[in-house]
Amino acid sequence: MALLAGLAGCGAEPPPPLPAITVDSDRIAVAGVSSGAIMAGQVHFAWSDRLRGAALLAGPPYGCAGGSLETALGPCMEAKPYLPDPKRLAARVRERAAAGQLAPLSGLAGDVVYVLHGRDDATVAPALAASVAGVYEALSGEAGGLRVETDTDRAFPHLLPTRDRGVDCTLGGEPWLGRCGFDAAGTMMAKLFGEPEAEAAADAAGELRRFDQAAFTPADADPVMADAGYLYLPPDCAAGATCGVLVAFHGCQQNADKVGEAFVRDAGFNRWADVHRVAVLYPQVRSSYLPLNPKACWDWWGYTGEAYDTRDGAQLRWLAAALSALGVAMP
Template sequence: MMKPKPFLRRAMWLSLLSVSALSFSSPSFSADASAQGDVPSLTLDLENVTVSGLSSGGYMATQFQLAHSDWVKGVGVIAGGPYFCAKGDITTALAQCVNRVEGEIDLEALNKKAAQYEAEGKIASLSNMKDAKVWLFHGTQDTRVIAQVSDLLFEQYKLWTDTPNITYVNDKPMAHLFPTENNGVNCMKSESPFIGNCDYDAAGAMLSHLFEELSTPDEELSGKLHSVDQQNAAGSDAKTLASEGFVYVPASCAQGEPCRAHISFHGCNQYADAVGDAYTTETGLNEWADDNNIVVLYPQAKKSLFMPLNPQGCWDWWGYASSDYANRDGAQIRAVKKLLFSLNSEPSSINVPGSINE
């Protein structure tokens, strides 16, 4: 089949983002003015990191975890689809990976791509996935990323990961958003900031699966949300990221206690300039992190009305920033890794591309 002409491809890019995850117009806000700039010195366990994300952030969480499954040991995905679903092509992403599936998704071909990347050293060994902890969620009222797409992600993980390590929650009547106990908008509507008042603590359910023996959080937060300079930390790899990212640091971690690290990827139209501090403060992740010595990194993508085109501020899960978007060589994956490692006060034995360890 002939590829569409450039002006048609541009229209398709815009069309994809208008029907895909978190694809509604939202007002522009400033990032949380209370976020503090100086991140305290941290001692992080960077050999047992976990990641999670919503929608485009869910796709990104899977990509990041497979790229670095040697030290990213758990992943949570809300309303995401199978690894490499878009195959680096906007037309495929639009036709098969969000609100409809035209034809049949060839899961075997997607898995072969992962095996190819493994053989080329572009992702970590897939054998690491056997013991990984995986938590998946799809709301029954979600029409932005349909159930068939999320079901295929579940099937894909079952090929790599021991089934007892996988939890798939797919029986909750909730729309396309991040479910919480009492924060956000009507749970049945996908509206900005795409955090839902659902009487369901997705953050707690997810983290309790990814980590063992967590303490139930109390009502007080001891820690603080800090801003981080993404451009300074990640250099040229951060070209498609916002200037500022965020990190929640519990008081215990700020005082020097060893802490775990979790990365949370926002969805489309959920970056800080669009929703303020809603995603970085209202999902419930900080409450659980606060009482369990977990530092939460909230990297930020940005919208772009020019090439690379990304008008809804999505994470790259179809190749707008790099043909290597789904592996270790992808600029966004490299940038987020550098950002995480820049938070740690101790040198790490894990290689960071572009660093003195390389």
């Protein structure tokens, strides 16, 4: 009840603007869970010339839905009646990169891609991890030094595993964080930013701030974003030190309007952000019936428009504007 009261009190006044920080342009990455994983992949392909990598947990491969909700719910989640073909999807990436709708493939050079999927996932088929990684692997010849790692041998359901936060790992469910004895966020950040020099503390020491998301809405499109997003600033970053940036995308029904601050506080990224000296941006989608997105998923099938998974997509343009305001040099 205290948490709900706190959220209600915060919602009584407009959220503050997103603060600018001093950004290390060589340490910017994305991570996501479920629909947030494919969103992170879409952002990575769109802006790989600005990012160092992506950590993708339990999501479908880039471009899988092809603008069709039916395809999204079938092959892209169940791997039925067929497993998405990564070579075909990679060919689409090449076409879009050549047309300037995505970053040049050279932007992937030297990047790290970590694909994590629990073998007990009954929502998004674990077999899809091979397709997610396969898209990148099919492009590796055009992106020297691209490193793709697949991690699919761990026993957990459709959630983000934590060391000790969330629900019983074997049961799963809301808020889709599970006490699995595996610190997935810490592993993701180690893959993206390098092995840490120290162990993370039990609790984050920095500041979790709300910010106004409406300020970055494109004039000609609705990205279906919530009024407020979150930014976590480690103490060093809040004090003005040069810091990296991780954009962490929640999954469906994992937005703050649905689960409160569970994802933005308890996923584990903030503890490790203190160690890696990385600010964490937590953008938030809102649920909607027009367009149809009642579970507040990120757009990976086209509810914001045909260009949803390119640089011209409403949510990708929103993110580019937000990152620019934060201090990331975006084209």
